[in-house]
Amino acid sequence: MAGAQAPERNGDHFVIELQGAGYSYDGTGLLSDLTTAFAPGSFQFLTGPSGAGKSTLLKLCYGELKPTKGAVLLDGRDSRQVGRDGLARLRRRIGVVHQDCQFVDHLTVRDNVALPLTVAGRDPAAEATNLDQLLGWVGLANRANATPPQLSGGERQRAALARAIIMDPDVIIADEPTGNIDWEMSQRLLALLAELNKLGKTILVATHDLALIRAAKPLVAARVLRLAGGTLTTAGAEL
Amino acid sequence: MSRLRLLLNRLVTHLMDRMFGDWQADRVVPPTGQTVWLTVFAAATMAYLAVFAMALALATGRLAATWEADLAQAVTIRITAPDAQADAQVAAVLTLLGTTEGVETARALDADDQKALLAPWLGTDLPLDRLPLPRLVEVVQDGDLDVEGLRLRLVAEVPGAVLDDHGRWREPLVRAAGGLRTLGWSALALIAATLAAVVTLAAQSALSANAQIIRVLRLIGAQDAYVARAFTRRFTLRAAAGAAFGTVAGLVTIAFLPEAETAGGFLTGLGYRGVGWLMPVLIPFFAGLMAFFATRRAAFRALVRFE
Numbered sequence: 001m002a003g004a005q006a007p008e009r010n011g012d013h014f015v016i017e018l019q020g021a022g023y024s025y026d027g028t029g030l031l032s033d034l035t036t037a038f039a040p041g042s043f044q045f046l047t048g049p050s051g052a053g054k055s056t057l058l059k060l061c062y063g064e065l066k067p068t069k070g071a072v073l074l075d076g077r078d079s080r081q082v083g084r085d086g087l088a089r090l091r092r093r094i095g096v097v098h099q100d101c102q103f104v105d106h107l108t109v110r111d112n113v114a115l116p117l118t119v120a121g122r123d124p125a126a127e128a129t130n131l132d133q134l135l136g137w138v139g140l141a142n143r144a145n146a147t148p149p150q151l152s153g154g155e156r157q158r159a160a161l162a163r164a165i166i167m168d169p170d171v172i173i174a175d176e177p178t179g180n181i182d183w184e185m186s187q188r189l190l191a192l193l194a195e196l197n198k199l200g201k202t203i204l205v206a207t208h209d210l211a212l213i214r215a216a217k218p219l220v221a222a223r224v225l226r227l228a229g230g231t232l233t234t235a236g237a238e239l
Numbered sequence: 240m241s242r243l244r245l246l247l248n249r250l251v252t253h254l255m256d257r258m259f260g261d262w263q264a265d266r267v268v269p270p271t272g273q274t275v276w277l278t279v280f281a282a283a284t285m286a287y288l289a290v291f292a293m294a295l296a297l298a299t300g301r302l303a304a305t306w307e308a309d310l311a312q313a314v315t316i317r318i319t320a321p322d323a324q325a326d327a328q329v330a331a332v333l334t335l336l337g338t339t340e341g342v343e344t345a346r347a348l349d350a351d352d353q354k355a356l357l358a359p360w361l362g363t364d365l366p367l368d369r370l371p372l373p374r375l376v377e378v379v380q381d382g383d384l385d386v387e388g389l390r391l392r393l394v395a396e397v398p399g400a401v402l403d404d405h406g407r408w409r410e411p412l413v414r415a416a417g418g419l420r421t422l423g424w425s426a427l428a429l430i431a432a433t434l435a436a437v438v439t440l441a442a443q444s445a446l447s448a449n450a451q452i453i454r455v456l457r458l459i460g461a462q463d464a465y466v467a468r469a470f471t472r473r474f475t476l477r478a479a480a481g482a483a484f485g486t487v488a489g490l491v492t493i494a495f496l497p498e499a500e501t502a503g504g505f506l507t508g509l510g511y512r513g514v515g516w517l518m519p520v521l522i523p524f525f526a527g528l529m530a531f532f533a534t535r536r537a538a539f540r541a542l543v544r545f546e
């Protein structure tokens with residue numbers, strides 16, 4: 001990728017690096033020779049037309065997919081060499097927010113948000129204060145006992161964000177987080193992401209909404225990457 | 240003391256969680272009614288059959304041991320001689336046996352004994368004196384009897400006497416009982432395999448129905464063992480509970496079968512004796528264990544397939 005330089009490792013900070021990474025679905029190349037790195041504490045937008053492979057690239061970044069060419073390093077470890085349990089441990093350091101949120105629908109919002117703690121073997125009851133603060137921070141304190149199907153689109157996205165950050169991850173990846181919500185709610189979510197970035201989190205947001213990227217300019221110094229034709233470029237000032 | 244209790248409590252909780260999965264993991268997966276009933280019903284049915292298969296294996300094992308021991312301990316000497324010489328030959332045989340090492344007791348059967356032996360086949364109003372029956376001497380050995388040596392001595396000293404160590408019909412009987420015993424244990428193994436197959440199918444069905452939840456769990460950092468435990472816990476407990484019910488039902492049925500002594504037939508002797516009654520208690524444990532491993536295997540395979 002033009003203009004992208006691999007950052008230096010910053011202490012214990014989690015770095016995602018793509019080294020000539022490519023991905024093919026059934027032999028059809030979707031991504032090819034992607035090289036970039038997401039520096040700790042940076043804010044990145046990933047944009048591009050529908051079907052360009054933004055979601056696939058994000059999946060490579062949190063290890064759901066493994067590159068068919070090149071390598072993706074997660075915290076310095078080649079994702080192809082990491083076993084399933086190792087990958088699960090790495091994912092606890094990467095919070096993911098999907099467009100469709102992906103909740104466990106029969107559990108309450110509170111339980112869904114606490115789920116990463118549970119799977120990591122931590123007792124949610126012992127971290128109830130943090131949980132309450134987090135739900136308050138995303139504006140869902142009064143919806144904690146609702147189930148996900150009872151939430152609005154914006155509330156679902158904020159609940160997904162809360163679940164993504166409950167483990168205090170180093171990296172937050174959001175795939176079209178504003179795809180199903182109105183403009184006001186999109187800005188509110190963006191503000192939350194910007195706040196997390198100020199706390200030192202690395203943020204990677206895939207979106208085709210250029211207005212959202214423009215709206216972020218006063219909030220964060222974001223790098224914008226454009227994915228098209230299987231390759232990645234740094235978008236210029238035209239955005 | 241309270242620290243020890245806390246430590247023990249933690250240890251037991253940890254072991255239970257490792258074995259059956261923790262409650263939190265279990266709660267993540269919603270119950271699916273179809274697989275609940277399939278597992279419980281299959282486990283109950285298989286346990287019911289297992290009680291009978293185990294009873295068959297144990298009963299035939301006892302039977303083979305009894306035949307082997309009782310018949311091997313006794314030999315019979317048959318004396319075929321004209322009436323005038325019969326008593327003399329019987330006396331000669333008894334004298335010979337009196338000097339034979341390994342003979343514990345030797346007794347010539349009288350007419351009443353022989354009548355009793357033949358009664359099951361020929362009835363009780365038997366005119367034995369009109370039948371040319373051989374005279375029989377029953378010998379109980381103490382284990383050191385040289386049967387071949389005795390046979391040779393009889394040939395030399397009492398030519399009309401033939402030694403029968405029951406081997407000709409004892410061996411096929413013992414073999415048959417051994418075969419039935421093998422059949423019983425084989426049936427148990429088949430029942431276990433069938434239960435494992437049914438639980439695997441039910442677990443696969445539950446896993447497929449919850450593929451989305453599994454994906455979410457993996458996404459937020461759940462390790463395979465955590466996801467697997469969410470399923471193994473409930474399938475293990477369902478199989479154990481179903482098997483416990485089936486085992487109790489099987490034991491009640493067995494308890495109401497006619498006693499061997501009452502009916503007199505071999506098959507009515509199917510059942511448990513003494514500590515044998517405790518063996519079926521193992522069935523629910525084994526059913527649970529079987530379900531645990533079957534579900535765990537199905538879960539790990541599914542986890543790899545889903546991703």
